[in-house]
Amino acid sequence: MDKTEAFRKDPSYEFLNLANRYKDTVSFGIGQPFHLPPGEIFSGIKPSQKDVSSYSPALGLPELRERIADFLGQKYKADLKAGNVAVTVGATSALFMSMLLLVKDETNVYIPDPGFPMYRDVASFFGGRVTYWRANFNDDFKWDCQLEAINSEGGVVVINFPNNPTGTAASREMLECLSEASRRKRFFIVSDEVYEDFVYENRHFSVLEFPELLEGAVYIGSFSKTWGLAGYRLGYMVASAELIEKLENVAISMYGSPPTYSQLLALKALDYGLGWFEKVREMYKANRDLLVEGLSRIPGVEAYRPGGAFYVFPRIRELAKRLGARNSRELAIMLLERAGVIALPGDAYSESLGAYYLRFSFSLPREKILEGLNRLKKLAEGI
Structure with a gap:
């Protein structure tokens, strides 16, 4: 078997490539922040400097690992050291290496449904x-923390809060329940928390707040989302010192x-702090409300209000029927061809639910959201 067959086409890139054939589109597609990072973090770093153009250690600059440990330790009241931290090339490589270390042939891996492909x-x-560990649309895409899908001890459970594509945020009760379940069923947790600062009503709850989980969990974070540094490809992971030590040769x-x-930008970013981000979060919250309210007014669309991330995952079964589409993929193509609107088909994120859902990102300017909603409404109403 060709092992590359395990990797399916990413719907974001598939539809963005398709959209390149069309002019005048409104894209609710790619999951990338549209806010800019503070300009101050770029000052004083010249690419021509020797310390900038040289390799760093495989696990990252020691001062950055220590700074991340301090930053997360203060944020989540966790006892972290530099030895618990590895700096990675984006969060995706952190996820890949976590799986490499934890998953063997026939290891049970439980992943959220809907979830990141x-x-x-x-x-x-x-x-x-x-x-698949499945959520329920009728309960605002909440997951059952008892994890009844786990019918044997051991394995790996992947969690992602706030969730892509549903925007579901974790509660303290959820994390406490997962902590208890992990002790009872002895599974390892991989926690993807890249949207941790995009929580709108409450606050984010992290696995790092539960000391008993540190030996049996990997936390994954990123500078791409909060800091708007997606193109600089920098993520990080936190785990036991033993696991991080094993990671070094893999990273090399x-x-x-x-x-x-x-990494030097990241150091400046952490020193600068997150005081500026509250206004950014309020902007995303306003975008969320605008998109949810607009989608809810479109005939055949059922939208709920997500607690985090920057996605809405509405049910579009009736809209698909109205327009003659058999599933979310056909509807996504129809929206692109007939309205110039890009939304991603839900079947990429959920094999059980995805046929009748679309993912909309609200990480775009307000005027673009309004324009896209207007196009969708006209199409749905046959105007």
Whole structure:
């Protein structure tokens, strides 16, 4: 078997490539922040400097690892050291290496449904036996923390809060329940928390707040989302010192070292702090409300209000019927061809629910959201 067959086409890039054939589109597609990072973090770093153009250690600059440990330790009241941190080339490589270390042939891997497609693909690539941990639309896409899908001890459970594509945020009760379940059923948790600062009504709850989980969990974070540094490809992971030590040779073989320039930017970003981000969060919250209210007024669309991330995952069964589409993929193509609107088909994120859902990102300017909603409404009403 060709092992690359485990990796399916990413719907974001598939539809963006398709959209390149069309002019005048409104894209609710790619999951990329549209806000800019503070300009101050770029000052004083010259690409021509020797310390900028040199390799860094494979696990990242020691001062950045220490700074991340301090930053997260203060944020989540966690006892972290530099030895618990690895700096990676984006959060995706952190996820890939976590799976490499934890998943063997026939390891049970439980992934959220709906969920980010990469979880399934990477688990399958390493020979894992994938089981879906399903959420319920009628309960605002909440997951059952009892994890009844787990019928044997051991394995890996992937969690992602706030969730892509549903925007579901975790509660303290959810994390406490997961902590208890992990002790009872002895599974390892991989927690993708890249949207941790995009929580709108309450606050984010992290696995790092539960000391008993540190030996049996990997936390994954990123500078792409909060800091708007997606193109600088810098993520990080937190785990036991033993697991991080094992990661070093893997990182050397995979990419040598994370980009030094990006790490120096990250140091300046952490020193600058997150005081500026509250206004950004309010902007995303307003975008969320605008999109949810607009989608809810379109005939055949059922939208709920997500608690986090920057996605809405509405049910579009009746709209698909109205327009003659058999599933979300046909409807997504129809929206692009007939309205110039890009939304991603739900079947990429959920094999059980995805046929009648679309993912809309609200990470775009307000005027673009209004324009896209107007186009959708006209199409749905046959104007």
